[in-house]
Amino acid sequence: MPFPWDHNVHYHEYLLRQVPGHCVRALDVGCGTGRFARRLTARCARVEAVDPDPAMIAEARERTPRRLGVQHTNTALADYGIAAGAYDFVSAVASLHHMDFAESVRAMAHGLAPGGVLAVLGLYREETAADHAAGAAALAPQWAIGAGLFAARTLTGVPSPAAEAPVPMREPRMSLRGVRLAARRHLPGARVRRLLFWRYSLVYRRPLAG
Template identity: 35%
Template sequence: MAERWNHNIHYHPMILSAVPAGARSALDVGCGEGMLARALRQRVPEVTGVDLDSNSLALAREQGDDVRYVEGDVLTEPLPSFDFIASVATLHHMDATEGLTRFRNLLNPGGTLVVVGVARISSIRDCPPELAGFVAHRVHKARKDFWQHPSPVVWPPPVTYTQMRRLARSLLPGVHYRRHVLWRYSLLWKKPSERTVRADKS
């Protein structure tokens, strides 16, 4: 499984690099077969993976790790709060506002959220990155073993890149939005600590 590659796995190193020092708990939203969850477990003592697809979770549990895998809807499943939350190609499977709000609420003060998602183009400004994506895809696929994951697919994405950027900025003040070449965007947000919130109110 370590040799697999696709457009989502490509961004796992970026996600792992965002794990804050001292994080004690992490949530992988839409964990699928658990590749990212297991990588997170190398850095974080307690990792939970949540997914609706029972077949993918069965494969994840076969790996024999100590990640806690939960079959359920992240929007409604009773979950504790976490120091780090990652969501890869999952947000477009749900209402984006509800999803980002839920992630925000599940995150501990001072914690970090990373979302890698897919969206659709809305204007001619989106075309250059799309074309660059085709070139990058062909280069990577020629050098690596492309893996088509077995989890359910939603296409086309319901939200455009522009809509996602605006939504994220309204729900996650100070979020860092970035458009990536391989048909992905990312959101990086650190939730204000309680000390910061108290200072802002004083």
């Protein structure tokens, strides 16, 4: 398990498994301090990362070795000008709830090449009994993972990671039901799954034809 850990990092491997084998060019939307974009460089020849917060982009650039070749841009998705069919993989890790859902998923899907994949790790507003039950069920694993990482650091002598700049936070406005309905309307064929740790995934693969 990678150091440092958080609810989003927990799903990085899951997101990386969605990257198509032929990936040449990828875009990470709302990249924050650039953790996932850095990992994408192992799967895609060219990685671009965008974020509207200048502090986040500054830290992402500082933390990303030049040899990885990530292109960081301080801009919002709406202003980036995604060309049709330009990307084999597009990701949004805990950033979609900061944007307009419909406009953003349409723009990201528009940028996919045939066979390309859009992978979203999103946050949702707890609304139903099932939502609250899922949140309660996440507490014990969260504690266990935290305790395990602390023990591992203690046994191996690995120091605590340097603190990163605080990521701007916003409470999600859409419920999981709302996400599913919106995905059905604006991104037919997308698969939405409830995940642990107050997250969901949305995965869409652009058809090879049409």
